Structure formats: C-alpha cells, structure tokens
Amino acid sequence: MKRKLTISAIVLAIVALLAGYDAYRATQYRIALLSMDPQRAPADGQSPVALRFKVTDASGQPAKGHSLYALPKGGGILSASRVVTDEAGEALYTYYPYKASDLQPAKDVQIKVIDESNSVFNEINAKTTVTVPLVQPERSAKSNHNLDDIFGE
Amino acid sequence: MLKFKWQSQILMLAASALVASGCSGAAGNSDATATASQIATASQTATGSATALPEGTDAGPKEIAGGRPVTLTVDLHGWMPTVNTEPTAENPTVFLSTQKIADAFMKLHPNVKIAWARTKPVGKLQNEIAEWLTTQISAGTAPAITFTWGNNYLDRDWYEPLGDALSTPDEYVSGNAKWSDLFPDYLMKHRSLVDNSKQPVAVPIVLYSGPATGYYYNKDLFESLGISPPKDWEEMFTDAKLLKEKGYVPFAQWGNFKQIELGQWNQQFSVGPFFAAALMDKTDYDKDGQVDTLETLRATKAGLFNAAEHDYAQEMYRQLKRMYTELLPAGWQNTDFSKPWNDGKVAMREEGLWALQAENGNKQRKFNYGVIPAPPITKSTSLDVADVQYTEKGPYQPDPDLSLNILKPIVKDNPDLKEAAIAFLKYLTVPENISMMVLEQGASLGAVKGSEIPPLLDDWMNNSFPIMPKASWPNAFTDEQGIALNKQFEMWVKGETDDAKFFAKSNEIQQKSADDYIKKMNIDTTGW
Numbered sequence: 001m002k003r004k005l006t007i008s009a010i011v012l013a014i015v016a017l018l019a020g021y022d023a024y025r026a027t028q029y030r031i032a033l034l035s036m037d038p039q040r041a042p043a044d045g046q047s048p049v050a051l052r053f054k055v056t057d058a059s060g061q062p063a064k065g066h067s068l069y070a071l072p073k074g075g076g077i078l079s080a081s082r083v084v085t086d087e088a089g090e091a092l093y094t095y096y097p098y099k100a101s102d103l104q105p106a107k108d109v110q111i112k113v114i115d116e117s118n119s120v121f122n123e124i125n126a127k128t129t130v131t132v133p134l135v136q137p138e139r140s141a142k143s144n145h146n147l148d149d150i151f152g153e
Numbered sequence: 154m155l156k157f158k159w160q161s162q163i164l165m166l167a168a169s170a171l172v173a174s175g176c177s178g179a180a181g182n183s184d185a186t187a188t189a190s191q192i193a194t195a196s197q198t199a200t201g202s203a204t205a206l207p208e209g210t211d212a213g214p215k216e217i218a219g220g221r222p223v224t225l226t227v228d229l230h231g232w233m234p235t236v237n238t239e240p241t242a243e244n245p246t247v248f249l250s251t252q253k254i255a256d257a258f259m260k261l262h263p264n265v266k267i268a269w270a271r272t273k274p275v276g277k278l279q280n281e282i283a284e285w286l287t288t289q290i291s292a293g294t295a296p297a298i299t300f301t302w303g304n305n306y307l308d309r310d311w312y313e314p315l316g317d318a319l320s321t322p323d324e325y326v327s328g329n330a331k332w333s334d335l336f337p338d339y340l341m342k343h344r345s346l347v348d349n350s351k352q353p354v355a356v357p358i359v360l361y362s363g364p365a366t367g368y369y370y371n372k373d374l375f376e377s378l379g380i381s382p383p384k385d386w387e388e389m390f391t392d393a394k395l396l397k398e399k400g401y402v403p404f405a406q407w408g409n410f411k412q413i414e415l416g417q418w419n420q421q422f423s424v425g426p427f428f429a430a431a432l433m434d435k436t437d438y439d440k441d442g443q444v445d446t447l448e449t450l451r452a453t454k455a456g457l458f459n460a461a462e463h464d465y466a467q468e469m470y471r472q473l474k475r476m477y478t479e480l481l482p483a484g485w486q487n488t489d490f491s492k493p494w495n496d497g498k499v500a501m502r503e504e505g506l507w508a509l510q511a512e513n514g515n516k517q518r519k520f521n522y523g524v525i526p527a528p529p530i531t532k533s534t535s536l537d538v539a540d541v542q543y544t545e546k547g548p549y550q551p552d553p554d555l556s557l558n559i560l561k562p563i564v565k566d567n568p569d570l571k572e573a574a575i576a577f578l579k580y581l582t583v584p585e586n587i588s589m590m591v592l593e594q595g596a597s598l599g600a601v602k603g604s605e606i607p608p609l610l611d612d613w614m615n616n617s618f619p620i621m622p623k624a625s626w627p628n629a630f631t632d633e634q635g636i637a638l639n640k641q642f643e644m645w646v647k648g649e650t651d652d653a654k655f656f657a658k659s660n661e662i663q664q665k666s667a668d669d670y671i672k673k674m675n676i677d678t679t680g681w
Contacts, residue, residue, distance in 0.1 A: 045592045046608050069516060071240040077595045079609060081245065081514045096608045099592055101585050103253045114242055116516070143606035145547055145614050150598065151337035152550050 042137035043106035045099030062089025218569035228270035230300035270296035303345035312354035313559040357600035363548035386530035405490035430539035430622030443623030460656035465537035509596040634666030
C-alpha cells in the first residue's frame with residue numbers, strides 16, 4: 001500500500017513538474033494582434049477580415065516558425081485554422097463572417113488563437129482572444145462565381 | 154517527443170463516462186457515436202432563438218396537422234447539428250445552422266417537435282446504413298426524413314413519392330408558385346433523385362462543390378520531388394511508381410474501404426462513368442442525355458456490359474484490378490493511414506470533399522496539402538473510354554451531396570407526420586436557410602437558386618473540372634447478387650480465378666441480378 005502511494009506520488013510529481021515547465025514556457029511567449037482589416041466587418045458571408053498576429057518571446061524578439069491554431073467562436077469560418085509564423089513572428093489569418101439574417105443577427109465574434117509550439121509535454125499554450133465586431137451589411141455581397149453557370153441555366 | 158496530453162485525456166475520460174451513462178454523446182459532421190437512447194429533441198441542444206421567417210417571406214406558413222402534436226424525427230446525415238456548441242482545440246467542429254433552422258421552424262409551428270436521429274451510424278457504408286434503416290423501420294422508429302444517397306434503396310419500396318408536393322407552392326418563400334421552381338431543372342430529373350417512373354423521391358438540399366470526392370495530396374512532397382499531382386488515371390500510376398521508389402505510400406483508399414470490392418470510388422468517379430459514356434449512343438434509349446437505372450437495366454439485358462463478349466468491358470474490370478495490384482501498399486486492408494498521412498508518408502489520400510473543413514483543422518498534419526478531382530481515365534489508358542470534357546472554370550451540374558427522402562413505411566398511416574415532414578423540407582430549402590448551411594460548412598453548394606457560394610471555394614472553383622458523364626457502369630442490381638459479384642472480383646484480383654472464368658461469371662451474376670430486379674420491381678420490359 002505504501003509502495004503504491006509512493007509510486008503514485010512520484011507519478012503525480014513528474015506530471016506536475018512537466019506541466020509546470022510548460023506553464024512556465026507559456027508565459028515566455030506573447031501573442032498580440034497587430035492589425036484587423038476592416039475594423040468592423042459586414043456580416044455578409046463573403047467579405048474577408050484580415051487578422052495579423054505577432055508572436056514574441058520574453059525578450060520581445062519575434063518567434064519564427066510557431067504554429068498558431070485559431071478558433072472562431074460565434075460563427076463564421078477561417079480560410080485556415082493553423083498558420084505558421086514567418087521571419088517577423090507574424091501570422092496572417094483570413095476570417096469570413098457568417099451572413100446575418102433573422103435567424104442569426106449580426107453580433108461580435110471572438111477568435112481565440114493558441115500557440116501550439118510552446119508546449120513541450122502538456123497542452124499548456126500561450127493564447128489570446130480578439131473580438132471581431134460584425135455589423136449588419138449595408139448591401140449584399142456576392143461570390144465571384146455564378147450559381148446559374150454551375151447549374152447550366 | 155512523447156507528449157503527455159493530460160488535458161485531452163481527462164476530457165476523453167469525461168466523454169467516455171458520459172457515453173457510458175447514456176447522456177448525449179459527441180456528434181458532428183463525421184461519425185455520430187450516440188446510443189439508442191440519444192434521439193434528443195432538437196430543443197435540448199438549441200442555441201439560437203430564431204423567431205422569424207427568413208427575409209422575403211410573406212406567403213405565411215399553414216398550420217400543420219390541425220395543430221395536433223407531431224414529433225418529427227429527422228436524419229440530416231453529416232449535416233445534423235453538433236452537440237457541442239463552442240469549438241475547442243480538442244473538438245473544433247461545430248455546426249449549428251440546422252439547429253437554428255429547426256428552432257425557427259418549431260417556433261412557427263409550436264405543435265411540431267423536431268428530434269434528430271442521432272443513432273444513425275453516419276460515416277458507415279451503404280449496406281450498413283441499409284441494415285440500420287431496416288431495423289429502425291421494423292421497429293417503427295426510423296426517421297420520417299432521412300438521407301439514403303437519393304434513390305439508393307429504390308428496390309426496398311421505402312420512398313414516399315414527392316412529385317405532388319413539389320408541384321405545390323413552398324409557402325415559406327415569397328411569390329413561389331411551385332416548390333420545384335426553387336431548384337435548377339437538372340436536379341428535378343437527376344437520375345439519383347427519381348424513381349423508375351422519373352418521379353422525384355428525394356429533395357436535393359446541398360451539392361458537391363465539383364466532384365463528390367477528391368484526392369487530398371501532400372503538396373510539399375510533390376513539390377520536393379518535382380512532380381505534379383495526376384491529371385488523369387494513367388498519370389496517377391506514373392506518379393505512384395516514382396513515389397514508391399522514394400519510399401512513400403503513393404495512394405490510400407478512403408478509410409472505410411477495407412475489402413476488395415467493385416463499386417468503390419475509383420469505379421464511381423475515375424473509371425466507370427467514362428467507359429459507360431462511350432456506350433451512351435446505345436444506352437441512352439430516350440436520348441435525354443443521361444442513362445438512368447431503367448436504361449442501364451435494359452442495356453444490361455441487351456448484353457452491352459457483358460465482359461464475356463466485349464473487350465471494352467474486360468478493360469473496365471482490368472483497370473479496377475490495377476488499383477489493387479499496382480497502387481495499394483501491402484497490408485492496406487489492415488492499415489489505418491491517418492497517422493502516416495499526418496506524418497507525410499502518404500502521397501495521396503482518397504477522401505470526400507465534405508472532409509475539407511476537418512482537414513483544414515487537422516492539427517496533426519505536418520505539411521501543406523492540396524485537393525484535386527479524382528483523376529479520370531482518358532484515352533492515354535484505353536481507347537474504349539469517352540473523351541473527357543472539362544469545364545473552363547468551376548464545376549458543372551454537380552451531383553447532390555445531401556438529398557432527403559420521406560420514408561413511406563413511417564408516414565403511410567400518419568398523415569400528420571407526412572404533412573410535417575413535407576413542411577420541414579420546404580422550410581429547409583428556403584434559399585436563406587440553405588445559404589446559412591453552406592456558408593457555415595464552407596465546402597458545399599446550395600441546391601436551390603439564389604443560395605450563396607461559400608467564399609472558401611473561390612480558388613477551388615477557379616479550377617477546370619472534368620464533366621462527369623451522366624452514366625455509370627453497373628455492377629449487380631440486387632444486394633444478394635452484389636455480394637456474389639464482389640466475391641468473384643476478389644478471387645480474380647487475388648489470382649484465384651482466371652480472366653475467362655471471371656468475365657463469364659460476372660455476366661452470369663449481372664444477368665441474374667437484372668432478372669431478379671425486374672421481377673421484384675414489376676418492371677414492364679415490353680419493347681426491350
């Protein structure tokens with residue numbers, strides 16, 4: 001019994017140590033939103049929003065080659081959910097809002113960005129969340145493609 | 154490096170506990186894993202509070218079933234709303250449009266309760282779905298609205314005819330004279346959506362954004378080797394030879410294909426239609442530009458697909474055999490290619506276009522990937538195939554991805570349920586509702602005029618696409634003979650029987666299946 005407890009304690013200590021290491025590493029990186037264009041996006045289902053993020057280390061130096069993973073909360077879709085930072089530590093995301101309607105009125109969307117690369121043992125990551133303000137579109141936006149052509153009509 | 158992902162493991166343990174205790178399990182656009190007790194009412198997972206008809210609606214809905222309570226069980230296959238309503242890194246797929254649509258419908262019709270058929274084994278093969286439906290129909294618990302790949306189970310007499318309903322107005326769309334007017338003409342007579350009398354038995358909801366399936370390929374690998382992804386069937390084998398020499402798995406079949414069988418995607422999309430198209434001057438008896446089931450049956454009885462007699466039929470089978478003998482790696486039947494794919498060891502992987510969003514979110518993949526249409530067979534392989542036509546840009550008259558039937562055995566003695574099912578299908582096909590679905594999913598097209606095209610498809614639709622012939626190469630017409638034909642094909646591929654025996658046997662089985670089908674469906678063959 002005592003031996004089991006000892007082993008369990010050792011395992012827990014190791015897990016805590018590894019988690020602590022990753023938690024420490026997570027504090028060593030920072031994800032910041034550099035730009036969002038446009039600042040207020042029409043919820044028309046077509047117009048893209050460009051979001052540029054920058055990852056820096058504890059000394060403020062750009063973190064190159066970090067894999068960022070993003071999730072929109074509240075609707076809409078990203079052209080890619082994972083983007084790798086460039087030489088300048090920057091990553092560009094393209095977000096497409098949903099189309100506002102009576103069933104889903106325009107409202108702000110949260111985009112959560114996680115730095116997957118700073119976690120070694122556990123999933124404890126540096127992260128940030130930004131708000132994309134969505135507004136009711138003034139005019140409808142259409143795709144570059146025509147459904148009638150596709151239908152052959 | 155070994156990562157001890159304790160957070161994920163705790164979540165998995167928690168999820169397992171929930172499933173074990175019979176609570177709602179995870180469901181998504183892929184495999185649903187709920188248990189029999191998990192046909193949850195739509196309102197249990199509601200997140201939106203839609204309160205009004207879509208913009209432009211003024212016709213106004215009629216009261217359903219005289220206001221009597223109706224519970225409508227609905228199967229939207231891969232388009233059912235997810236149980237999880239917030240994306241997380243562990244479970245990033247969230248799909249809620251259909252929930253919002255159902256909520257709005259229930260708000261309009263408070264006496265109708267929509268329940269999702271979450272026990273359906275979504276992601277399984279057609280014979281497994283047939284088994285599930287058979288059990289559910291026997292028990293009277295099958296969903297009134299369901300997905301069965303259009304008219305795939307026509308011989309089972311499961312489908313409620315929808316021609317009359319499609320001739321009535323869709324009350325949820327302003328100024329609509331006939332529900333069928335919402336759809337492009339080609340879909341109303343699509344060979345996968347009509348019965349043998351050419352009456353619609355399935356309503357198209359969304360379409361593939363081109364071909365139904367594609368080859369997902371390792372872009373980085375192809376670039377590093379200085380080769381292009383294959384444009385036709387022959388190029389695929391050329392690429393495969395080099396890839397094999399370099400130590401890669403050149404090609405992996407769709408994950409659910411684990412047996413040597415006919416009718417798999419290589420036959421459906423790369424080989425069969427192009428051999429069948431070369432025969433269309435003979436098989437398209439009514440000259441309407443497509444070869445439907447009855448015409449295929451008639452051509453079979455006329456011996457046009459007889460491999461014992463025709464070299465072109467033998468060549469069709471030989472090309473299907475090639476995939477097993479030249480392309481697939483040893484041990485493919487017992488291999489899960491997910492990890493080798495993520496690790497960059499698999500050059501090309503067959504997958505549905507519906508998996509685009511999931512692949513975009515695949516955190517395990519270590520390279521950039523691209524998607525190409527399944528490469529068609531051309532005259533560079535065989536002179537027996539029709540010339541492949543290509544669009545200048547974008548797909549042309551793509552096939553239905555999601556089409557929905559009303560199950561006759563479930564509604565035949567329940568007019569209230571039938572009325573509710575038709576009303577919900579009409580509501581689902583309001584262009585704004587279809588737009589909401591395709592914009593959220595991102596990789597499909599709406600089946601109704603005026604629906605939106607997802608912006609994520611912009612680049613994809615700039616490609617030129619092979620135009621799929623509206624004809625296919627038949628196997629057997631009944632399940633029983635289908636099993637027998639597959640067995641013969643497997644023996645032939647494994648070298649357990651010779652060419653002559655296989656070709657003779659395949660014809661014998663095909664003829665028997667055609668006779669059985671004609672008898673079962675009471676088909677009038679006068680004039681054949």
